[in-house]
Amino acid sequence: MAAILAERRHGFGFVTPLLVVMLAAFNLPILYMLALGFWSKQGGFTTEHYAALLDAPIYLRVLANTLRVSVVAMLVNIAIGYPLAYWMRGLSPRAQFIALACVITPFWISVLVRTYAWIVVLGNNGMVNRLLQWTGLTDSPVSFLYNELGVMIGMANVLLPFLVLPLFAAMLRIDDRLMQAAASMGAPPSTIFLKVFLPLTLPALASGALLVFILCLGFYVTPAILGGGKVPMISNLLDFLINQIPRWEQASALSTLLLIVTLLIFAAYRALDRKVGA
Amino acid sequence: MTDIRLEAISKHYGAFKAADNVDLAVAQGEFVTILGPSGSGKTTLLSLIAGLNQPTTGRILIGGRDVTGSPPQQRNVGLVFQSYALFPHMSVFDNVAFPLRVRKTPPDALRAKVMAALELVQLQGLANRRPAQLSGGQQQRVALARAFVFEPDILLLDEPLGALDRKLREELQVELKQLQRRIGVTTILVTHDQEEALSLSDRVMVLDRGQVQQIAAPQEAYLRPANKFVADFLGIANFVQLPGGREGVIRPERIRLAASGGLAAKVVEAVYLGQTIRYHLDAGGTGFVAAAPFVGQPHAIGDSVSLTWDEADVWPVA
Ligand SMILES: Nc1ncnc2c1ncn2[C@@H]1O[C@H](COP(=O)(O)OP(=O)(O)O)[C@@H](O)[C@H]1O
Ligand SMILES: [Mg+2]
Numbered sequence: 403m404a405a406i407l408a409e410r411r412h413g414f415g416f417v418t419p420l421l422v423v424m425l426a427a428f429n430l431p432i433l434y435m436l437a438l439g440f441w442s443k444q445g446g447f448t449t450e451h452y453a454a455l456l457d458a459p460i461y462l463r464v465l466a467n468t469l470r471v472s473v474v475a476m477l478v479n480i481a482i483g484y485p486l487a488y489w490m491r492g493l494s495p496r497a498q499f500i501a502l503a504c505v506i507t508p509f510w511i512s513v514l515v516r517t518y519a520w521i522v523v524l525g526n527n528g529m530v531n532r533l534l535q536w537t538g539l540t541d542s543p544v545s546f547l548y549n550e551l552g553v554m555i556g557m558a559n560v561l562l563p564f565l566v567l568p569l570f571a572a573m574l575r576i577d578d579r580l581m582q583a584a585a586s587m588g589a590p591p592s593t594i595f596l597k598v599f600l601p602l603t604l605p606a607l608a609s610g611a612l613l614v615f616i617l618c619l620g621f622y623v624t625p626a627i628l629g630g631g632k633v634p635m636i637s638n639l640l641d642f643l644i645n646q647i648p649r650w651e652q653a654s655a656l657s658t659l660l661l662i663v664t665l666l667i668f669a670a671y672r673a674l675d676r677k678v679g680a
Numbered sequence: 681m682t683d684i685r686l687e688a689i690s691k692h693y694g695a696f697k698a699a700d701n702v703d704l705a706v707a708q709g710e711f712v713t714i715l716g717p718s719g720s721g722k723t724t725l726l727s728l729i730a731g732l733n734q735p736t737t738g739r740i741l742i743g744g745r746d747v748t749g750s751p752p753q754q755r756n757v758g759l760v761f762q763s764y765a766l767f768p769h770m771s772v773f774d775n776v777a778f779p780l781r782v783r784k785t786p787p788d789a790l791r792a793k794v795m796a797a798l799e800l801v802q803l804q805g806l807a808n809r810r811p812a813q814l815s816g817g818q819q820q821r822v823a824l825a826r827a828f829v830f831e832p833d834i835l836l837l838d839e840p841l842g843a844l845d846r847k848l849r850e851e852l853q854v855e856l857k858q859l860q861r862r863i864g865v866t867t868i869l870v871t872h873d874q875e876e877a878l879s880l881s882d883r884v885m886v887l888d889r890g891q892v893q894q895i896a897a898p899q900e901a902y903l904r905p906a907n908k909f910v911a912d913f914l915g916i917a918n919f920v921q922l923p924g925g926r927e928g929v930i931r932p933e934r935i936r937l938a939a940s941g942g943l944a945a946k947v948v949e950a951v952y953l954g955q956t957i958r959y960h961l962d963a964g965g966t967g968f969v970a971a972a973p974f975v976g977q978p979h980a981i982g983d984s985v986s987l988t989w990d991e992a993d994v995w996p997v998a
Contacts, residue, residue: 579763579765580767582727585732585752587758588753588782588830589782602768
């Protein structure tokens with residue numbers, strides 16, 4: 403025991419430089435950012451920036467909008483990602499490899515490029531609209547872009563791997579014999595899915611969905627481009643506050659609020675997770 | 681309770697025959713063991729009977745009803761997997777209750793049945809545990825309780841004791857046999873352990889490379905093996921030449937060690953097995969194994985002895 407502790411202390415010496423770098427590079431800026439929100443223009447401590455967050459309705463409205471768009475994007479991700487992962491689980495190993503490659507390759511392409519690609523695909527003269535009109539499903543182009551629909555399509559595309567990969571891994575770990583056992587005991591396929599398969603994938607689904615949700619909260623590029631400035635998300639508002647006006651203190655207060663909301667959501671998830679796990 | 685019939689069952693994987701023209705009839709309430717080396721097709725046969733897999737050719741009848749092609753849900757079979765396949769996210773109680781909930785058993789009856797099943801396998805105190813919190817033997821018993829709690833017509837057990845240590849395995853063998861007798865369910869047990877097969881079953885079916893080698897009562901298969909494979913697989917076999925160039929098998933217990941008057945041999949090894957001693961002998965280049973009761977002064981390594989046996993104890997094989 404003592405030897406292990408000594409070893410630990412020994413190892414600590416090696417990681418100290420790394421810790422110092424992490425503290426300086428990551429945590430100090432965050433602390434500075436937190437402090438900035440309480441910094442008055444005239445110098446000294448103030449809570450006026452936080453008061454302003456509550457006074458001007460725009461901030462809370464954008465926050466609510468961000469949460470709503472993120473929830474919907476997360477749900478869209480689940481609706482697409484879960485069946486996709488489930489379908490991939492049933493493939494032959496070779497087909498699984500190909501499907502996995504298709505899910506992962508977009509990771510290698512810049513988010514910016516992918517987002518602009520959606521303009522080509524979804525624009526009024528884009529592939530989708532031309533197909534819709536050619537098949538006669540619509541007469542005039544459907545506006546996919548510069549609204550929430552476009553933002554959500556774009557975010558779902560960018561974030562899908564974050565949900566599908568952990569979910570697929572969790573599904574692969576489920577022993578087929580569990581489902582066979584359930585079938586031998588007389589359970590119909592729907593019961594097997596609802597009582598055996600789904601519960602076993604729920605932890606991975608929940609953590610994957612949470613990851614997607616939190617990533618959505620801070621998304622900048624996709625809402626900026628596909629939303630065309632008409633879908634205000636917090637990160638776009640922050641950009642405005644920092645680069646256009648500039649009002650760094652207000653931006654700091656707003657991002658602190660976002661951080662708190664994110665942490666609260668994460669805490670709720672952990673509490674739920676522990677309750678389910680017990 | 682129901683009988684099982686396999687009629688010319690084959691299961692092909694490409695050119696490979698995991699089951700090759702298997703015929704088997706198991707009577708109602710009978711305990712049959714399928715015995716064979718690893719890869720001989722034992723699990724394949726069970727999965728065919730349970731309906732988890734479809735035969736390439738042949739018919740399966742349960743209780744006289746042709747169930748070939750019908751899904752596992754319609755076969756009312758209690759199945760214990762080699763790996764137990766307990767639901768990791770459910771308590772012991774919920775695992776055992778699963779087949780009853782599927783059958784919409786009312787809560788009071790469900791509770792009573794689950795507790796009775798858990799009592800039968802001596803796990804009543806562990807109903808709220810998760811499978812991961814149980815030992816291998818306890819998990820095995822949960823799997824067993826889950827397989828018979830819904831009163832299936834037949835019970836299929838795939839090497840259920842395979843992963844356990846010897847003492848626990850022997851305890852559970854006795855429990856299993858008593859349980860099977862008490863509920864009188866038609867049972868097929870799969871094992872590669874010949875002692876388990878011989879001690880538990882009414883009849884054994886010996887399988888090799890997907891083909892049936894012999895179906896017989898345990899002592900019959902042991903003393904009168906159908907061929908050399910069965911003779912070798914079931915315990916220790918001594919092969920002796922018979923007149924006419926044929927070969928015969930004689931079991932170690934049937935060989936006597938005398939001072940003179942038989943085949944001269946030297947003791948190479950003496951293994952103490954509690955009640956008996958097993959002698960490994962060398963008779964002019966031919967190896968023999970004899971088992972003698974552990975009474976009096978045992979022979980030492982290097983002793984010269986004389987081997988005798990009754991001609992009636994030699995069984996001709998091939
Ligand atoms: N799905 C499958 N595809 C191809 N070969 C299989 C499949 N399932 C089993 N086999 C083969 O069939 C043979 C018998 O397997 P199995 O019934 O599991 O043997 P046992 O249970 O006696 O050890 C093995 O050689 C195995 O490799
Ligand atoms: Mg097997």
